Amino acid sequence: MNNDPAYNANIIVTNKLEDELGKILTRYPQDKIFLVTEENCDQFCVPLINHTPGFEHFKKVVIPSGEENKKLSSVEMIWLFLSQNGADRKSLVVNLGGGMLTDLGSFAASTIKRGMDFVNIPTTLLAQVDASVGGKTGFNFNGLKNEIGVINQPNTVLIDTRFLQTIDSQNFISGYAEMIKHGLINSVDHLEEVRNYNLANPDLEVLRGIIARSVAIKDFFVFKDPNERNIRKALNFGHTIGHAFESAALYSGKPILHGYAVAYGIIAELYLSHKVCNLPLTVLNELSDWLISVYGKYTIDERQFEAFYQLMTHDKKNEGTRVNFTLIPAVGEVAINQNCDKALIFKALEYYKKLSI
Numbered sequence: 426m427n428n429d430p431a432y433n434a435n436i437i438v439t440n441k442l443e444d445e446l447g448k449i450l451t452r453y454p455q456d457k458i459f460l461v462t463e464e465n466c467d468q469f470c471v472p473l474i475n476h477t478p479g480f481e482h483f484k485k486v487v488i489p490s491g492e493e494n495k496k497l498s499s500v501e502m503i504w505l506f507l508s509q510n511g512a513d514r515k516s517l518v519v520n521l522g523g524g525m526l527t528d529l530g531s532f533a534a535s536t537i538k539r540g541m542d543f544v545n546i547p548t549t550l551l552a553q554v555d556a557s558v559g560g561k562t563g564f565n566f567n568g569l570k571n572e573i574g575v576i577n578q579p580n581t582v583l584i585d586t587r588f589l590q591t592i593d594s595q596n597f598i599s600g601y602a603e604m605i606k607h608g609l610i611n612s613v614d615h616l617e618e619v620r621n622y623n624l625a626n627p628d629l630e631v632l633r634g635i636i637a638r639s640v641a642i643k644d645f646f647v648f649k650d651p652n653e654r655n656i657r658k659a660l661n662f663g664h665t666i667g668h669a670f671e672s673a674a675l676y677s678g679k680p681i682l683h684g685y686a687v688a689y690g691i692i693a694e695l696y697l698s699h700k701v702c703n704l705p706l707t708v709l710n711e712l713s714d715w716l717i718s719v720y721g722k723y724t725i726d727e728r729q730f731e732a733f734y735q736l737m738t739h740d741k742k743n744e745g746t747r748v749n750f751t752l753i754p755a756v757g758e759v760a761i762n763q764n765c766d767k768a769l770i771f772k773a774l775e776y777y778k779k780l781s782i
């Protein structure tokens with residue numbers, strides 16, 4: 426067996442994708458299998474699965490690519506396609522794409538006819554280690570990211586690194602940030618293997634094992650706390666300040682990829698971890714230098730600190746003027762619900778700003 430099973434049995438990391446998908450398809454009537462994908466994946470990814478036995482006569486809907494299409498009209502397109510083609514509660518939806526598509530397709534499948542089975546086949550590194558797993562589904566609405574959605578677990582997630590042959594290096598490095606995060610919050614060993622991975626010359630066979638271990642860490646937290654009442658918040662490490670970077674870049678008209686924003690957020694939150702949870706200074710500095718060497722630096726100045734802080738306080742998870750963070754006392758350990766005040770957050774931004782490239 427070449428499978429590298431992750432923590433949860435329904436996450437399958439494989440280089441025998443068609444065999445695994447074929448096994449799942451046998452459980453459904455052939456005319457009740459529906460493929461949901463987007464334009465780029467229709468071109469680059471569908472050819473890797475369309476010879477799967479049982480998939481010969483599949484019906485397919487292709488939505489436009491890109492985050493700007495993660496919207497209600499795309500969900501409607503999927504609902505309409507399913508509805509007009511006789512989908513019912515015995516049907517299977519196969520979502521093939523990056524995180525944009527798996528979020529949308531999972532939401533559409535979760536809501537039509539009060540929910541039908543769906544399988545995610547993630548095609549970007551970010552989707553393979555993060556978005557396709559954990560059951561968060563939804564779309565952007567009223568200018569707000571993931572404003573509408575439900576939590577509903579996929580029946581199976583099938584992960585094959587061959588899809589990553591065609592993604593660009595920026596999207597690759599973006600997904601890599603979530604693997605770094607998994608190492609930081611849960612495992613010194615995983616952080617080391619992620620760090621030792623040769624980004625300049627990616628070996629997708631080697632990556633398969635690393636992805637399996639990374640996604641198992643995400644699944645571990647999801648399994649313990651699916652609705653994010655407590656320990657699932659560990660996965661937010663780097664994201665509170667990271668989202669502020671992401672939003673600021675978007676408002677400035679020069680959007681940055683999610684993983685880059687998370688990497689910048691991780692640096693600032695490592696600083697908070699040092700101040701609040703005694704993460705050693707040597708570890709903070711060493712990790713910051715490494716992250717800067719991989720992700721470069723986003724330029725900020727003091728005049729933006731207030732706007733960054735406002736973006737953080739608008740996060741629905743906060744109370745009053747303090748901001749709720751997930752921090753790490755040491756690599757591999759996590760402390761949730763750490764409140765930090767404005768002055769300390771400004772210091773963290775100051776630390777980030779002063780780092781040299």
Ligand SMILES: NC(=O)c1ccc[n+]([C@@H]2O[C@H](COP(=O)([O-])OP(=O)(O)OC[C@H]3O[C@@H](n4cnc5c(N)ncnc54)[C@H](O)[C@@H]3O)[C@@H](O)[C@H]2O)c1
Nearest residue numbers: 465469490523524525526548549551552556561588591592
């Ligand atoms: N549900 C969750 O828990 C969760 C977690 C993290 C992120 N997300 C969501 O994921 C989305 C970001 O995911 P993403 O980074 O995968 O973005 P994406 O799905 O937009 O994909 C990035 C780009 O790569 C292209 N692409 C995808 N697969 C490809 C392939 N194999 N070859 C060539 N091109 C390919 C896409 O068309 C797109 O242009 C966001 O909407 C975010 O909100 C969800």
Ligand SMILES: [Zn+2]
Nearest residue numbers: 603664683687
């Ligand atoms: Zn993220």
